[in-house]
Amino acid sequence: MKAATKSSLLKNVVAVCGAYLWAGMGYVVSLWLQLSLLPALLLTIFPAFLWVYGVSRFLTLQDDAGTANATTWQLPIACIILTAAACVMIKAHGEYDAWLHWNSLARYMSSPSFFAYLHQEHSLWHADYPPGLPAAIGFVWRLLGDFPEWVPRSVSFLFYLATVLLLCSAAAKVSAFPRLWLVVLMLFAFNFECLSQGLNQYADVPLSLMLLLVFMLLDSYKCAPQNFQLFLLGFFMGACMLFKNEGMMLAICVMLVYARVWLRRNRALWLLAGLFPPVVLLLLYKQYIPQSNDLLEGFGSNFWHGLVRPENYLILLRRSVRVIGGRFPLPLLFSIWCLWQLCRKPHFLKSRKLCSLILCFGGFSFIYLTTSYDIVWLTNTSFNRILMQLLPSFIYFLIEALRKAYPENVHANNHNS
Amino acid sequence: MVLRIKWLIGLACCVLALHVAHFLKWQAAADPFLEVAAAMHSIRPLVSQDSLLTILAQGVEEKYMLYARYELIPGKASFEPNPQNGMVLLLTSRCQVAALTEKFLQTSNATVCWQETDATLGFTLLQLK
Numbered sequence: 425m426k427a428a429t430k431s432s433l434l435k436n437v438v439a440v441c442g443a444y445l446w447a448g449m450g451y452v453v454s455l456w457l458q459l460s461l462l463p464a465l466l467l468t469i470f471p472a473f474l475w476v477y478g479v480s481r482f483l484t485l486q487d488d489a490g491t492a493n494a495t496t497w498q499l500p501i502a503c504i505i506l507t508a509a510a511c512v513m514i515k516a517h518g519e520y521d522a523w524l525h526w527n528s529l530a531r532y533m534s535s536p537s538f539f540a541y542l543h544q545e546h547s548l549w550h551a552d553y554p555p556g557l558p559a560a561i562g563f564v565w566r567l568l569g570d571f572p573e574w575v576p577r578s579v580s581f582l583f584y585l586a587t588v589l590l591l592c593s594a595a596a597k598v599s600a601f602p603r604l605w606l607v608v609l610m611l612f613a614f615n616f617e618c619l620s621q622g623l624n625q626y627a628d629v630p631l632s633l634m635l636l637l638v639f640m641l642l643d644s645y646k647c648a649p650q651n652f653q654l655f656l657l658g659f660f661m662g663a664c665m666l667f668k669n670e671g672m673m674l675a676i677c678v679m680l681v682y683a684r685v686w687l688r689r690n691r692a693l694w695l696l697a698g699l700f701p702p703v704v705l706l707l708l709y710k711q712y713i714p715q716s717n718d719l720l721e722g723f724g725s726n727f728w729h730g731l732v733r734p735e736n737y738l739i740l741l742r743r744s745v746r747v748i749g750g751r752f753p754l755p756l757l758f759s760i761w762c763l764w765q766l767c768r769k770p771h772f773l774k775s776r777k778l779c780s781l782i783l784c785f786g787g788f789s790f791i792y793l794t795t796s797y798d799i800v801w802l803t804n805t806s807f808n809r810i811l812m813q814l815l816p817s818f819i820y821f822l823i824e825a826l827r828k829a830y831p832e833n834v835h836a837n838n839h840n841s
Numbered sequence: 842m843v844l845r846i847k848w849l850i851g852l853a854c855c856v857l858a859l860h861v862a863h864f865l866k867w868q869a870a871a872d873p874f875l876e877v878a879a880a881m882h883s884i885r886p887l888v889s890q891d892s893l894l895t896i897l898a899q900g901v902e903e904k905y906m907l908y909a910r911y912e913l914i915p916g917k918a919s920f921e922p923n924p925q926n927g928m929v930l931l932l933t934s935r936c937q938v939a940a941l942t943e944k945f946l947q948t949s950n951a952t953v954c955w956q957e958t959d960a961t962l963g964f965t966l967l968q969l970k
Binding site: 623 | 845848851852855856858859860861862863866
């Protein structure tokens, strides 16, 4: 039996997530064109199918030797444990944001006539939310002729499952710590905050998966540069934008911090080609929706004022300590343990990767510092979700750092001695 | 093909288990939603899709949102009474139902021939001339 390695899993996730997005993008175009069901179906299915074909045909990922059967049994176990935890934790009535914002938006997208209402002022609270997540759900609802809730719930759970499986498969490759994958699984299966957000169809988990894919593809690109991977990187950065308003800031931060990667190899055109479809669709969509972007509203006017207020930094710091300690205790303990292990290796401290990550995440926190809203209210209502968006990427960074700091041969030597 | 059948079957089983768990919890939950849903279902046939004008403000009680999740039709910003009976439903929060009904009547300049407000459930059914 061929092993399900990290690369093949990553390739699967890239194929499925990309297909989901292409289907959504195609469907939004069909709604604009007011197409009937059959042409809309073709416009939705065809780009998704083309994407899956393109990924399976052209994407070659770097696969590390010696870890070929690292994940043959870990991943099914991870699936079972995560599903069991989800079954216990799932709420009978779901969550507020999921159906008030995302499912409502999906219902607007479930028919061309409903979609036309989005034109109107005050059509929907937060009509400015991007269409990446709800468009495909709206498409399935249109096909079914009903609005069953199992559709968005399945989508949400599968995004969560994919995120955790990718991290577990990456952790299974750290041969120095053979039970690391189990610890990573426990972080996401038994931390209520993570699980509740994964189960209740917030868009934060899909956004966190898109960001994770960007970092994973970036690592793969650095090992074995391939133009198609750059295209994928651009596409998934665009996907971040298409999933949530915050994703715009996040994608811009990543793009700027890692600019040396795309510019040094003089292949920025491939990146831009990948970025082009989701960004163009998003800009057209935003143009189409009369409501202003709640994240960007007042951004310019408050930018410098927010940046130079020391109280803002203190509020952010206090809130970070409270939310990380209170809601993410397991990831916090895991991070401390990892950092302790890594600090024993002096070359880790010289690594530029940590600086890059801190720059990305620090840049992202500008959405709080420069907001036109009351920063206390904004951090109270959204900081836990923002952390969830960043958590998988941060855990992935720690796992990869551990893998590089503790290579297999060193561990074997230590074991023998 | 990049996707493998055994993985797809496995994931489908995971999702199915999740929905079974959700269904069981949904069945077991004795909640005010059922009461609201039953009341709303009884008046639902009176109200056409376009006339369901919702005033869902931030902070509204959860059970109305639960109702809205199942029954709410994406509505127009401008309302149109049901052409057959002139009915309009204002769905709002319990504490705001009177104030929002009055505001609606003022801003819409509508002439009401019959109206019933349920302050317990938080909605007003209006029949316009």
